[in-house]
Amino acid sequence: MPIRIVHTGDNHIGLPFRPYDEAARTALIEERFTALARLIQTANDRQADFFVVAGDLFDSTRVKAADVERTATILQGFAGTAVLVLPGNHDFFGDADTEVWKRFRKATDATSTIELLSSPAVRRYEVAGQPVDFFPCPCPSKTGQEPTTGWVTTADQDAAALRIGIAHGNVTGLGLDAADRYFTMDAAALEQAGLATWLLGHIHVPFPTTPTGTNSPFFMAGIHTPDSVRCRHGGSAWLIECAGNRVERYEQLTPGTIRFVRLHETLTGTADIDRLEATCAACDTATTVLDLHLTGRLAAADRQTLEATLDRLRPPFLSFTVDLDLHEQIDQARIAATYASGGLAEQLLTALLDDADHPDAVTLAHDLIQEVTRS
Ligand SMILES: [Mn+2]
Structure with a gap:
């Protein structure tokens, strides 16, 4: 049985949609929750083992408690081994007092399967005897010159484990970040890190560019449902199947409806x-x-x-x-x-x-x- 991961990111729960009239604004705010709920449902239907959010689950570090609690309830519906949530640059993890994560921790305290990836340290799981190690690279701030992925190259890697990196930021050649302010990662360096693949967020456009395939050195989740006219796709996430320390197959999921x-x-x-x-x-x-x-x-x-x-x-x-x-x-x-x-x-x-x-x-x-x- 392959190990299945559903990979999303840039969900931007709490985005205010200020320019819209009240009816449209309500519908657009609602869509960010319902599209996430649909994706959890798909993950369960496809018997995914992990549900990974690669940053910017929330639109800011100050999303209101009711919205954080509702998000937590949706994630609690995941039936697999674990939900892994990485702080991105919009919802960065400054310290234990960062408002949105205090609220999130409070809301998910009783849920042992939800893990907030607030520190750069290996998280180990086991699925049917197969060890799975995640290497999370949380954002400590809104912007940053240096990639957050540096620690992975010097971290111990267990050759018997499926090893997956999780990070949030720009990737050279993918997004426009001339000023290198968004933790820009080098595509070649990602590939050389010794991991099966990387699950990334930040650029709202999915990568790879084909809806199915056999392998990719990294994945960009793409926003799960469109948030503006700049979004040219209908909302995206990935279902990734791994065996050993290798991606065997990937498939694009389309949870968005607007x-x-x-x-x-x-x-x-x-x-x-x-x-x-x-x-x-x-x-x-x-x-x-x-x-x-x-x-x-x-x-x-x-x-x-x-x-x-x-x-x-x-x-x-x-x-x-x-x-x-x-x-x-x-x-x-x-x-x-x-x-x-x-x-x-x-x-x-x-x-x-x-x-x-x-x-x-x-x-x-x-x-x-x-x-x-x-x-
Ligand atoms: Mn971002």
Whole structure:
């Protein structure tokens, strides 16, 4: 029987989602818990032996007690040998007084299977006679120049054990960390440490880049469910199967159910509005946080059609925000309604309207006339 590990990280429980309205904010905060609960369920269904959180389980060191307790209750649902929780850089372990970990310890005190990896020292377990040694590298602060993994190279390693590193930080070549402030690890050094593999967190993008495979010198969990439009994947975690001191097989798990989508569209007429409507209607609305950025030029009547369309599209979405940078397209009806017939403005704008080579000219002239008349 292989030893199975479910590897997650960067769950950011307690992320406040401040820019969203109350309904969306509540749903987004809730999703961080429910996606973690789904992942525990999957780990149990797949008979995982270990559930590893590779840092940033919490969004900060001051997450409120109720949220920490709820997280602890979810983790207590794991049916395997142990849940291992590493402090990352957002939820670093400063000392025994670090608020979030005091709360976490209090909430998990009675659960012998939950281990807070607050110190860099080997944690040994045994699964069906096979020793399994974890080498945790907790973050002591929010930022740091040096990797936290140095102690592993000089630590005693038992050749008979399955040996797994757990760390949190940037990896050269993976993330953008030009200033080396996030405990940057060297990929080659990780590979040369003598361990079967490393379970890492910090970069919210999963690594390896293939959903299944046979081996990898390290794994990056990827955030378990998206937290912003910057997240291009649907939420990720790994199921890793080991035999001896080797990874034999890995498989990507997808516990997330929400998506953040930002759409940039240029509108110049009703055909574009129809196209926008079709694109929005194709979204899985109840689980989509949609952020529309609309630019272009619309005639007054089309602008009304757009407003009505947006009002119709909005309700089923988890969140639906619109950034409008639209100019008014001046047409004959607008000229007739605004300017005296036969007057200079009417004649000028009508002439410009016919200038197919300069479609912006009439709008520009109208804006100028409006500005002059107003001042
Ligand atoms: Mn981090």
